Amino acid sequence: MKRRSFLAGAAAAAGASALPGPAIAQGRAEWRLVMPWPKNTPGVAVNAQRFADRVGAASGGRLAIKVFGAGELVPPFESLDAVMRGVADIGHGTPYYWANKSKALHFFTTVPFGLTATELAAWIYFGDGQALWDEVYAQFGLKGFYAGNSGVQAGGWFRKEIKTLSDLKGLKFRIAGLGGEVMRRLGVTTVLTPPGEIGPAMASGAIDAAEWVGPWNDLAFGLYRTAKFYYLPAFHEPGPALEVFVNRARFEALAPDLQEIVKAVASATANETLADFQRHNIESLDPLLTQHGVELRQFADEIVAALGKTTLEVLNEFATGDALTARVHASYMAFLRKANRYNTVFDRKMLEMRAKVLG
Amino acid sequence: MKRRSFLAGAAAAAGASALPGPAIAQGRAEWRLVMPWPKNTPGVAVNAQRFADRVGAASGGRLAIKVFGAGELVPPFESLDAVMRGVADIGHGTPYYWANKSKALHFFTTVPFGLTATELAAWIYFGDGQALWDEVYAQFGLKGFYAGNSGVQAGGWFRKEIKTLSDLKGLKFRIAGLGGEVMRRLGVTTVLTPPGEIGPAMASGAIDAAEWVGPWNDLAFGLYRTAKFYYLPAFHEPGPALEVFVNRARFEALAPDLQEIVKAVASATANETLADFQRHNIESLDPLLTQHGVELRQFADEIVAALGKTTLEVLNEFATGDALTARVHASYMAFLRKANRYNTVFDRKMLEMRAKVLG
Numbered sequence: 001m002k003r004r005s006f007l008a009g010a011a012a013a014a015g016a017s018a019l020p021g022p023a024i025a026q027g028r029a030e031w032r033l034v035m036p037w038p039k040n041t042p043g044v045a046v047n048a049q050r051f052a053d054r055v056g057a058a059s060g061g062r063l064a065i066k067v068f069g070a071g072e073l074v075p076p077f078e079s080l081d082a083v084m085r086g087v088a089d090i091g092h093g094t095p096y097y098w099a100n101k102s103k104a105l106h107f108f109t110t111v112p113f114g115l116t117a118t119e120l121a122a123w124i125y126f127g128d129g130q131a132l133w134d135e136v137y138a139q140f141g142l143k144g145f146y147a148g149n150s151g152v153q154a155g156g157w158f159r160k161e162i163k164t165l166s167d168l169k170g171l172k173f174r175i176a177g178l179g180g181e182v183m184r185r186l187g188v189t190t191v192l193t194p195p196g197e198i199g200p201a202m203a204s205g206a207i208d209a210a211e212w213v214g215p216w217n218d219l220a221f222g223l224y225r226t227a228k229f230y231y232l233p234a235f236h237e238p239g240p241a242l243e244v245f246v247n248r249a250r251f252e253a254l255a256p257d258l259q260e261i262v263k264a265v266a267s268a269t270a271n272e273t274l275a276d277f278q279r280h281n282i283e284s285l286d287p288l289l290t291q292h293g294v295e296l297r298q299f300a301d302e303i304v305a306a307l308g309k310t311t312l313e314v315l316n317e318f319a320t321g322d323a324l325t326a327r328v329h330a331s332y333m334a335f336l337r338k339a340n341r342y343n344t345v346f347d348r349k350m351l352e353m354r355a356k357v358l359g
Numbered sequence: 360m361k362r363r364s365f366l367a368g369a370a371a372a373a374g375a376s377a378l379p380g381p382a383i384a385q386g387r388a389e390w391r392l393v394m395p396w397p398k399n400t401p402g403v404a405v406n407a408q409r410f411a412d413r414v415g416a417a418s419g420g421r422l423a424i425k426v427f428g429a430g431e432l433v434p435p436f437e438s439l440d441a442v443m444r445g446v447a448d449i450g451h452g453t454p455y456y457w458a459n460k461s462k463a464l465h466f467f468t469t470v471p472f473g474l475t476a477t478e479l480a481a482w483i484y485f486g487d488g489q490a491l492w493d494e495v496y497a498q499f500g501l502k503g504f505y506a507g508n509s510g511v512q513a514g515g516w517f518r519k520e521i522k523t524l525s526d527l528k529g530l531k532f533r534i535a536g537l538g539g540e541v542m543r544r545l546g547v548t549t550v551l552t553p554p555g556e557i558g559p560a561m562a563s564g565a566i567d568a569a570e571w572v573g574p575w576n577d578l579a580f581g582l583y584r585t586a587k588f589y590y591l592p593a594f595h596e597p598g599p600a601l602e603v604f605v606n607r608a609r610f611e612a613l614a615p616d617l618q619e620i621v622k623a624v625a626s627a628t629a630n631e632t633l634a635d636f637q638r639h640n641i642e643s644l645d646p647l648l649t650q651h652g653v654e655l656r657q658f659a660d661e662i663v664a665a666l667g668k669t670t671l672e673v674l675n676e677f678a679t680g681d682a683l684t685a686r687v688h689a690s691y692m693a694f695l696r697k698a699n700r701y702n703t704v705f706d707r708k709m710l711e712m713r714a715k716v717l718g
Contacts, residue, residue: 060616113716126638152705233709257419267627279485282701308716340717342641346511350592351707357472357667358699
């Protein structure tokens with residue numbers, strides 16, 4: 001409680017001190033960007049750096065953004081607090097990392113059996129998404145911009161095959177997000193091993209299974225050395241989003257052209273980050289299968305049905321949360337049901353048809 | 360021939376005259392944008408206008424782009440020539456509209472059973488795509504930027520059901536792109552009715568079937584009034600791209616920050632155009648089904664097999680074209696085969712799993 005009150009006070013102070021100072025009056029600003037990823041982490045940190053570099057180039061150096069990796073300025077999971085307090089001006093992350101501040105933030109990253117990357121972008125840019133997200137972040141003196149997506153993630157690495165629901169009981173599984181809560185209700189012991197420790201924890205037997213991202217990042221971590229069965233795809237992460245969040249007062253103090261540059265470059269970064277993940281994931285699947293003896297699996301219908309039923313229970317609980325979270329839940333779910341009907345006959349049928357032709 | 364020589368000469372002249380003049384020396388430029396779509400056409404022209412407005416805002420007015428709709432400055436299908444000649448500075452379009460200049464341009468829009476929107480962006484930004492496209496457009500003094508995608512399109516409106524291959528013989532079908540060539544080889548009489556005349560041509564019986572875009576644009580054209588059977592999805596357009604193309608000399612005469620703004624805003628436009636199509640298509644499918652009595656159909660396996668076999672024949676002919684087209688074909692097809700294997704187990708399986716849960 002004490003820490004929370006301190007943060008609230010600091011955020012108010014940061015708001016006050018963020019009025020145009022000398023640097024901004026001359027039309028130049030230097031910003032500090034924080035993020036929960038170590039520098040150079042593929043997909044995430046690399047695209048955060050590209051975002052910063054492009055803002056610098058597009059503004060002719062009038063808005064220079066210096067990037068700090070996890071722990072360099074603040075600990076990784078304090079990135080949002082740092083931008084609230086004004087210790088940093090801007091951050092790169094993923095909304096559900098801050099779900100302890102508002103449960104509604106899950107919907108701006110991903111939920112189990114939720115929107116794909118393209119559907120999520122549709123809801124954010126042309127549905128209710130951005131306005132609702134603005135309401136959530138306004139509570140913390142922040143503004144968020146959609147800034148990328150990994151696409152459909154992988155379900156995880158399992159040392160033993162999961163054939164029936166009973167195989168889940170007592171399994172020690174590293175899994176992030178609401179998927180962990182769903183698995184817990186089905187008898188799984190879930191843990192959130194930090195990324196860098198997943199490989200060692202699998203190798204030592206401390207955990208039985210682990211999900212991380214997808215072929216590109218999983219190959220880089222060498223997870224294929226710790227388990228043979230690769231379950232695809234992730235029921236729990238159909239298209240997790242990345243974000244750029246800014247201290248709202250600092251953002252509003254920027255000249256209008258610089259505000260537009262931040263906004264446009266965030267959107268360009270969204271476009272190219274998804275392309276980056278897609279390209280490298282596509283190139284990484286074959287090596288896993290042909291060079292590392294990985295075997296692909298998918299959950300049986302019985303397991304999918306149980307995951308689905310439990311997911312809907314977990315998601316329905318958002319409807320009884322605070323009023324804003326309930327509105328976010330209602331808007332997201334209404335769009336999800338329509339998107340599901342649409343892409344069942346568009347994207348899915350296209351992929352089915354194409355596979356008949358290309359094999 | 361005469362016209363072609365005139366154009367080549369004009370392009371060279373435009374290159375010479377595009378050296379920094381007074382306007383650019385002061386760091387300001389006014390550009391003219393041409394496009395093959397009437398102003399305000401949803402999805403295409405609306406996003407071209409957004410692109411122009413955002414470049415203006417992000418540059419603080421230093422690069423002002425005035426948008427001319429189809430026919431306002433030049434006829435719709437002369438947009439590319441206009442930018443080559445320097446009559447306009449920049450254009451918005453789709454590469455396969457200019458396939459009479461280079462057959463390779465089909466691959467930068469879409470080909471039957473080809474890449475999805477996300478896969479195409481992956482190939483352009485992080486595969487060989489952009490470098491190859493630069494080579495193609497360099498022949499015409501142009502540079503292209505990926506600027507959007509409609510996503511998977513619809514297969515078309517048919518007055519009579521197509522149950523067997525023999526139902527295709529003699530059918531008068533309005534269809535664009537390489538899909539038309541594939542259909543022609545299967546006995547279809549293909550026509551390329553201009554967009555605004557599709558509805559009347561269907562109503563009068565001049566054609567038996569027509570494909571346009573997808574639920575959003577097809578609903579706007581009222582095509583459901585002319586035929587009952589809506590075939591999904593389009594075998595021939597799994598993710599057609601939109602583009603921004605610039606007169607290369609004019610682009611290179613811009614200050615580096617303005618070049619970066621054009622590039623970043625094109626990429627932001629790519630991101631948001633796909634979201635725009637996705638949102639409105641998702642919202643438009645239900646009304647077609649519930650208010651207008653449309654019946655969804657998909658081609659039978661026998662027809663898909665014939666379309667697939669003929670498509671591969673048509674695509675293989677690109678390998679024996681000019682050397683650059685052959686290289687584009689080889690790179691695209693290699694990536695397509697990997698992307699197909701990848702998304703068979705990622706995107707497709709996710710959509711299958713989700714439909715089991717959401718119905």
